[in-house]
Amino acid sequence: MNKDLEEKYLSVIEDNVNVGKSNVGVEFVILILGIAAIFGMVYIFADNISNLFIDKMSTETQMKIENSISSNVSLDIDKNSKHVKKLNELRDKIISLDPELQNKSSFKIFEVKNKEINAFVIPNGTIYFTSGLLNKINDEETLAFILAHEMGHYAHRDHLKSISRDIIVYTLTSIFSNNQQNVNMTLNSISGLHALKYSRNQERNADRYANTVVYKLYGNNNGAVKFFEFLEKEEKTPEFLQYFSTHPATRERIKMLKGRNF
Ligand SMILES: [Zn+2]
Numbered sequence: 001m002n003k004d005l006e007e008k009y010l011s012v013i014e015d016n017v018n019v020g021k022s023n024v025g026v027e028f029v030i031l032i033l034g035i036a037a038i039f040g041m042v043y044i045f046a047d048n049i050s051n052l053f054i055d056k057m058s059t060e061t062q063m064k065i066e067n068s069i070s071s072n073v074s075l076d077i078d079k080n081s082k083h084v085k086k087l088n089e090l091r092d093k094i095i096s097l098d099p100e101l102q103n104k105s106s107f108k109i110f111e112v113k114n115k116e117i118n119a120f121v122i123p124n125g126t127i128y129f130t131s132g133l134l135n136k137i138n139d140e141e142t143l144a145f146i147l148a149h150e151m152g153h154y155a156h157r158d159h160l161k162s163i164s165r166d167i168i169v170y171t172l173t174s175i176f177s178n179n180q181q182n183v184n185m186t187l188n189s190i191s192g193l194h195a196l197k198y199s200r201n202q203e204r205n206a207d208r209y210a211n212t213v214v215y216k217l218y219g220n221n222n223g224a225v226k227f228f229e230f231l232e233k234e235e236k237t238p239e240f241l242q243y244f245s246t247h248p249a250t251r252e253r254i255k256m257l258k259g260r261n262f
Contacts, residue, residue: 043168050164054157059104065160066105066124075128081111083134090144091127091151094213100155107151117234121150123159137230141223145210152209158202200252207253228254 057065078084087109095101105125115132122128127150137143153159198206207224214223231250247253 046168047165050168051161054160054164057157057160062157062160063104075110076113078111078113078131081134083129084109084111086140087127087129087143087147090140090147093217094144094148094151097213097216098151098155101151105154107154109147117237119146119150121154121159123163125154127151136234137227139223139226141214141218142226142230143223144217145214145223145227148210148213149206152206152213153198153202155209156202156205158198158206161202162198203247203253 091107091109095107101107108126110126110128111134112128112130114130116130117133117136118128118130119133120128127147129146133146137146211221211224215221228250231253235250
């Protein structure tokens with residue numbers, strides 16, 4: 001072979017090898033960034049796609065899912081509470097206002113013997129009020145606001161959206177982490193009685209829903225106003241901490257409702 005030609009070939013080969021070597025590091029970084037980006041997209045879009053799917057889901061599918069994830073609740077419950085009778089009447093009025101609530105859960109209501117102030121709905125639509133809350137709030141319009149807020153979460157299928165978000169987080173956490181504690185915590189929030197965590201947007205919509213319900217029932221929104229006044233008065237007490245852990249701060253909620261037209 002011509003010497004010049006041989007050198008030319010060799011230099012081409014060496015160049016190629018060199019190009020390959022110098023790119024290994026860069027390609028690896030790109031690969032890692034790519035994987036991270038894909039997981040990020042999965043998290044963001046899976047959430048949106050699953051919400052879309054949940055919104056379009058038939059009532060039949062909704063009920064099947066709710067029944068399959070209903071947990072055996074072991075709370076100290078007062079079954080003959082005088083408060084529950086009143087709440088049941090309010091519940092029936094609220095159901096009659098919204099087809100989204102009709103022919104679904106029976107929305108059983110229970111009073112939990114607990115001095116903390118709280119109210120929450122579990123995935124099958126059962127609603128719990130603590131004695132701590134019911135002993136302090138007697139006013140019907142205020143109770144209607146609190147009850148309608150919880151039923152609003154159900155009407156918007158927030159409970160199912162929360163669970164699907166937890167499942168996505170759980171899947172990603174278990175892929176990336178060997179930390180069993182994180183995985184257990186996520187699993188508990190999916191299956192347990194754990195009060196579901198809702199997004200700020202879901203809370204705002206539940207407040208708006210409740211405000212509209214109260215307005216339809218009483219012709220004014222005093223229920224919302226009185227409830228927020230109560231929250232401002234109570235939010236420094238230790239019994240209130242539980243409510244704070246499952247709902248946004250009062251001032252934030254008042255801001256959300258301001259400017260709302262019926
Ligand atoms: Zn809420």
